[in-house]
Amino acid sequence: MAEIVLDHITKRFPDGALAVDDFNLDISDGEFVILVGPSGCGKSTTLNMIAGLEDITSGELRIGGKVVNNKTPKDRDIAMVFQSYALYPHMTVRENMGFALKLAKVPQATINEKVEEAARILDLTQHLDRRPANLSGGQRQRVAMGRAIVRDPSVFLMDEPLSNLDAKLRVQMRTEVSRIQRRLGTTTVYVTHDQTEAMTLGDRVAVMRSGLLQQVGSPKELYDSPVNLFVAGFIGSPAMNFMGGTLEDGKLRTSLGDFQLSDRLRRAVERESAGREVIVGLRPENFEDAAIVSADARPNGITFHTSIDVLESMGSDVFVYFTQAREQGVNAAELEELAKDSGRADTGASGDTVVARLDAATRIHEGGDAELWVDGRSMHVFDPATGRNLSLDADRGGAASSSAARSSTGSSSAGSSSAGSSSAGSSSAGSSAAGSDAATGSTTPAGPGGEVT
Amino acid sequence: MAAVASTPRQKVGWTTANFVVIALALIPVLWLLSLSFKTPAAVIDPSFIPASWTWGNYSGILTSAQFIRPLINSIGIGLISTVISVVLASMAAYAIARLRFPGKSLLIGMALLIAMFPLIALVTPLFTIERALGLFNTWPGLIIPYIAFGLPLGIYTLSAFFREIPWELEKAAKVDGATPFQAFVRVIAPLAAPGMVTTAILVFLACWNDFLLAISFTSTIASRTAPAAMEYFSGSSQFTVPTGPIAAAAVVITIPIIVFVLFFQRRIVAGLTSGAVKG
Numbered sequence: 255m256a257e258i259v260l261d262h263i264t265k266r267f268p269d270g271a272l273a274v275d276d277f278n279l280d281i282s283d284g285e286f287v288i289l290v291g292p293s294g295c296g297k298s299t300t301l302n303m304i305a306g307l308e309d310i311t312s313g314e315l316r317i318g319g320k321v322v323n324n325k326t327p328k329d330r331d332i333a334m335v336f337q338s339y340a341l342y343p344h345m346t347v348r349e350n351m352g353f354a355l356k357l358a359k360v361p362q363a364t365i366n367e368k369v370e371e372a373a374r375i376l377d378l379t380q381h382l383d384r385r386p387a388n389l390s391g392g393q394r395q396r397v398a399m400g401r402a403i404v405r406d407p408s409v410f411l412m413d414e415p416l417s418n419l420d421a422k423l424r425v426q427m428r429t430e431v432s433r434i435q436r437r438l439g440t441t442t443v444y445v446t447h448d449q450t451e452a453m454t455l456g457d458r459v460a461v462m463r464s465g466l467l468q469q470v471g472s473p474k475e476l477y478d479s480p481v482n483l484f485v486a487g488f489i490g491s492p493a494m495n496f497m498g499g500t501l502e503d504g505k506l507r508t509s510l511g512d513f514q515l516s517d518r519l520r521r522a523v524e525r526e527s528a529g530r531e532v533i534v535g536l537r538p539e540n541f542e543d544a545a546i547v548s549a550d551a552r553p554n555g556i557t558f559h560t561s562i563d564v565l566e567s568m569g570s571d572v573f574v575y576f577t578q579a580r581e582q583g584v585n586a587a588e589l590e591e592l593a594k595d596s597g598r599a600d601t602g603a604s605g606d607t608v609v610a611r612l613d614a615a616t617r618i619h620e621g622g623d624a625e626l627w628v629d630g631r632s633m634h635v636f637d638p639a640t641g642r643n644l645s646l647d648a649d650r651g652g653a654a655s656s657s658a659a660r661s662s663t664g665s666s667s668a669g670s671s672s673a674g675s676s677s678a679g680s681s682s683a684g685s686s687a688a689g690s691d692a693a694t695g696s697t698t699p700a701g702p703g704g705e706v707t
Numbered sequence: 708m709a710a711v712a713s714t715p716r717q718k719v720g721w722t723t724a725n726f727v728v729i730a731l732a733l734i735p736v737l738w739l740l741s742l743s744f745k746t747p748a749a750v751i752d753p754s755f756i757p758a759s760w761t762w763g764n765y766s767g768i769l770t771s772a773q774f775i776r777p778l779i780n781s782i783g784i785g786l787i788s789t790v791i792s793v794v795l796a797s798m799a800a801y802a803i804a805r806l807r808f809p810g811k812s813l814l815i816g817m818a819l820l821i822a823m824f825p826l827i828a829l830v831t832p833l834f835t836i837e838r839a840l841g842l843f844n845t846w847p848g849l850i851i852p853y854i855a856f857g858l859p860l861g862i863y864t865l866s867a868f869f870r871e872i873p874w875e876l877e878k879a880a881k882v883d884g885a886t887p888f889q890a891f892v893r894v895i896a897p898l899a900a901p902g903m904v905t906t907a908i909l910v911f912l913a914c915w916n917d918f919l920l921a922i923s924f925t926s927t928i929a930s931r932t933a934p935a936a937m938e939y940f941s942g943s944s945q946f947t948v949p950t951g952p953i954a955a956a957a958v959v960i961t962i963p964i965i966v967f968v969l970f971f972q973r974r975i976v977a978g979l980t981s982g983a984v985k986g
Contacts, residue, residue, distance in 0.1 A: 268807070307878050328884040340875035344897045353893075354883035401883070411882075 256318030256331070256408035256441055257283045258304065263313035265299050265465075273299040275465040277313070281443065286435050288456035289445045291488070292592070296465040297445045298413055304443060305334050305411050318408055328357075330409075333402035337414040339394045341386040341401075347373075348382040351400045372400045375434065392423045399434065410435070410442040416451065428454060449489050453477070461485050483641035486535050486634055487592040492609045494535045496589060497578055499635070501530040506635070508534050509578045511556040513630045523635055523644045532644065533589075535634035538573070541610030543618055544625040555629040563607070565620040572612045574624070736961075742954035750950045764955035768940075774956055776928045777936030781960070784846055784932060785914040788853035792910045793903055795854070796861025801891060803862065804869035805877070815862075822859035830923045837924055844926045852920055857910040864909060868902025869895070904971055912964060933960045 258281040265274040274296040281287045289297040302308040304315065306327035315323055322330050333354070341350050349356075351372060352365040360368075373379045376396040386394055395415065402410055415431070416424045432455055435442050446452055452459045453473040461468040461476065461484070469481045473489075480486035486494050499508040504520055506513040513534075515523070523532060544557045564575040610626060618624040635645045742750065743764050745757040752758065768774040802808070803815060833852060834843070842848035872895060880890035896903070921935035928936065937956045940949040 305878075305882055307881065326886075327881045328886070332882060334879070334882040336875045336879060338873060338875050340873065340879035342876060342879075342894055353880075357884045357889060401879075405883075 257281060257285075258409060258441060258443065259314075259316040260300070260304070261314040261316065263300070263303060263315060264311050265296070265303060265308065266311045273465050274303070277467050279460060279467065279470060281441060284439045284441055286432075286442045286444065286455060286457045288452040288459045289443065289462060290449060290452035290459055291447065291462035291468075293447055294464075295462040297447075297462050300462070301334075301411050301413055301443060301445045304409070305332055306330050331407050332409045332411055333405050333407040334411040334413065335398045335402050335415040337417055339386075339398040339415075339418070341394060341397055343386050346383050346385055347378060347389070347397050347400075350386065350397055351404050354401070354405045368404045368406075369400075372404045375403065375437075376400050391419055392427065395419060395423075395427060396430075399431070403434065403438070406438075408441065410440050410444075412442065412444040414446055415444075417446070417448070431455065450491060453489065459489075461488060463488075479643070479646050480634065481643055481646060483533065483535070483589060483636045483643075484592065486636070486643065487589060490537060492538050492573070492611075493592070494537050494634070495608045495610075496636075497534050497536075497606075497608070498638075499532045499534040501532065506532070506534065510558045510628060513556060513633065519635065519645055531638055533636040533638050535636060536608075536628060537632065538609045538611040540629045540632050541608075541612065542627050542629070543612045543616035544627040545617065546613050546615060547627045551629075552627065554631050555627050557625055557627045559623060559625050561623050562618055562620055565618065567614070570614055572614055572616050572618070574610050574612060574618060574626075575607055576610070576624075578606050578608050739954050739957055742950060743958050745951060747947060747951055750948075764951040765959070768952050768956050768959070773928060773939065774933070774936060774952075774959075777931045777933045778960070780846070780928075780930055781915060781932040781934075784849050784853065784930075785911050787846070788850045788857060788914045789907050789911040791850070792854050792857035792861050793865075793907050796858050796906060797865050797896065797899065797903060798891075799858070800862045800865035801869050801895065804866045805874070818859040818862050821856065822863070826856070826919055830919060833920075834923055843924060844930050846930055848924045849920060849930060849932065852924070853910075853914045853917070857913060860913065861906045861910055864906045865899065865902050868899050868905075872898050908967060908971055911967070915960070915964065 258279075260277050260279045260281075263274060263277040264272075266272050277296075277300060279287070289300060291297050299308055303310050304317075306322070306325060310323050314321055317330055317332070342353065345353065348366075348369055351369045355365045355368060369382070370379070373382055376399060378393065378396055378400060381389060381393060381397075386397065389397065395418070398415065412431070416427050419427060428451060431444075444451075444455060446455075453476075456473060458470060459473055459476055460470045463484050469476060469485045471479075476485060476489045480489060483496070487496065497508055497510070499506045499513075501507075501515075501520070501523060504515055504517075506515050540555075544552075547555075560576045560578075562574045562576050566573040566575075610628075612618065612626075633645065634643055636643055738755070741755055741757060744760050744762075745752065746759060746761050746763065749758055799814075803811060837843040837848050842851070876894055876898070877890050880894045881887070885893065916934065917932070918934045921932040922938060925931040925935060931939075933956065937953050940952050940956070
């Protein structure tokens with residue numbers, strides 16, 4: 255059992271590439287933290303630094319209060335599950351799981367006992383004397399987990415442990431991992447590029463992009479109050495819809511229609527944004543079939559007509575896709591990176607397609623003209639230059655919870671490189687400065703929910 | 708080749724070509740075999756199959772210290788050189804395959820250079836060195852140069868094998884609490900075993916077959932190896948050429964190689980790393 259503190263951790267490779275830049279994160283004892291981000295964002299490097307498989311260029315890493323920068327992996331009391339499982343092919347399952355204990359010169363009887371107990375937890379008892387080559391993918395994955403469990407380490411590190419499994423098994427093992435972690439109560443750092451895993455597994459999620467920590471928070475925090483375009487686009491499936499918008503006469507003009515802006519949001523936008531161009535973000539569930547929306551709710555958003563390109567019925571929900579005329583380009587480096595990561599750039603699908611999640615009761619059909627309603631209250635407004643979430647700044651006027659303020663010390667693409675450490679009780683100088691800046695900036699108290707209309 | 712040959716005509720063509728190649732390679736060997744069974748008088752007989760078969764040549768050389776002692780030398784020197792070469796080469800190859808260190812490409816270049824260097828050019832200086840150091844006509848006098856020339860071969864073969872082993876296995880071993888040496892000995896080396904066997908065979912064959920160094924650095928049967936010893940066989944009289952005994956000795960020293968290759972062939976081919984990572 256141990257807490258992990260990453261204090262201004264930086265990793266620069268010998269060839270000069272900066273993999274991780276000034277990473278700050280406090281992981282408390284027993285916590286399940288997910289590092290998530292697109293490939294190449296530095297999340298695996300960070301994990302390897304915690305494991306001791308990569309040197310730390312600068313900064314301090316503490317596990318259980320002790321600085322471990324220069325300790326070898328064997329002196330850190332950690333166990334790691336690798337993406338490829340990395341089982342020793344010349345050893346049986348029993349030997350694989352007992353290897354660490356054998357190296358630690360634990361008596362053979364104790365090893366057997368521990369291995370058998372772990373095998374029972376993981377339902378591997380009948381496979382103990384087989385070799386990895388004769389096991390299925392799911393069984394290998396469980397052996398890899400077992401190898402970590404038997405050691406009873408103070409920290410579990412998992413590097414995309416489920417990405418080699420097929421979809422169905424992955425969902426099963428996801429629950430399994432969660433169950434085991436809860437049962438053992440071991441501090442766990444879990445790396446994944448899959449935002450679904452991140453949302454479902456972790457107590458807290460840390461989103462990374464190009465070596466920078468973007469935001470740390472509970473899955474709900476990240477979903478409801480993303481600090482910037484990148485986090486907004488990365489978290490959530492289907493992803494948030496982005497479209498261009500222009501500020502005119504206190505209204506936000508988009509291709510869907512004109513949103514009425516509250517003074518607070520308008521001021522926040524005007525203060526932060528150099529121009530009048532912004533990027534509007536709307537989650538699929540913010541849309542609804544106008545016919546279903548009650549008359550009371552209608553004034554909270556706007557209605558518009560569109561023709562439906564594709565309709566996917568999931569039974570519980572209906573997803574509709576429609577194309578939005580491009581009023582102005584939505585160009586941001588972060589969005590391009592997201593498109594590349596999700597493969598959208600390769601399929602040639604344009605970013606102008608909007609996804610909406612409607613109630614299953616909708617009578618809208620494919621190819622037809624439909625009247626949709628979109629809730630303006632949960633709209634996010636982003637600065638196209640820095641990617642910062644301006645609506646969040648507006649919310650922060652005082653009513654916003656302290657956790658939101660902590661987690662949203664924005665580190666934007668163009669902005670400062672100091673990403674906020676959001677762990678409770680350890681706000682670094684940088685993050686507190688950014689927080690107070692935002693607080694003094696908008697003095698108007700915000701109402702709950704942060705109304706826009 | 709069967710997969711390539713699609714038409715019957717191509718099949719016949721390939722089969723013929725294969726037979727020709729194999730025959731060309733085997734005829735001298737069969738001839739040698741035939742000579743080894745001929746009596747001294749029949750050696751000049753041009754017929755392929757001996758008129759009268761004799762074991763005389765074999766019983767002669769196998770009872771003579773002039774052949775038995777060199778045979779023991781060959782086995783001893785070959786095995787010692789092979790073991791030392793493979794152990795050193797596996798460590799060097801591991802470093803080359805895994806580590807980034809200054810002078811790595813220089814090291815690889817030097818190893819390649821040694822492997823390419825014409826041996827005959829080195830015989831004279833090495834001879835002088837060995838005389839000066841008192842290594843001439845001793846086992847170490849042959850073992851040391853054999854290791855030197857076996858290492859580049861071993862490093863090249865083994866580094867290819869080490870590259871195939873997933874690096875994550877080593878990381879896993881480290882996280883499991885192994886020191887780098889333990890990770891190598893308990894995880895990496897067992898997986899590289901097929902590579903080590905292959906390398907050992909190649910190095911052993913090179914030592915076993917060497918004639919140039921063996922004839923240059925030895926003077927008595929105290930250290931002379933079998934290929935060199937054959938050169939010193941004498942006939943029954945001063946005027947008879949010992950063709951029969953030489954042929955018999957050549958057959959005898961070929962047998963271990965055939966056995967070696969046949970025995971280890973499966974091991975060389977069998978991959979051990981399957982199952983380490985996802986299929």
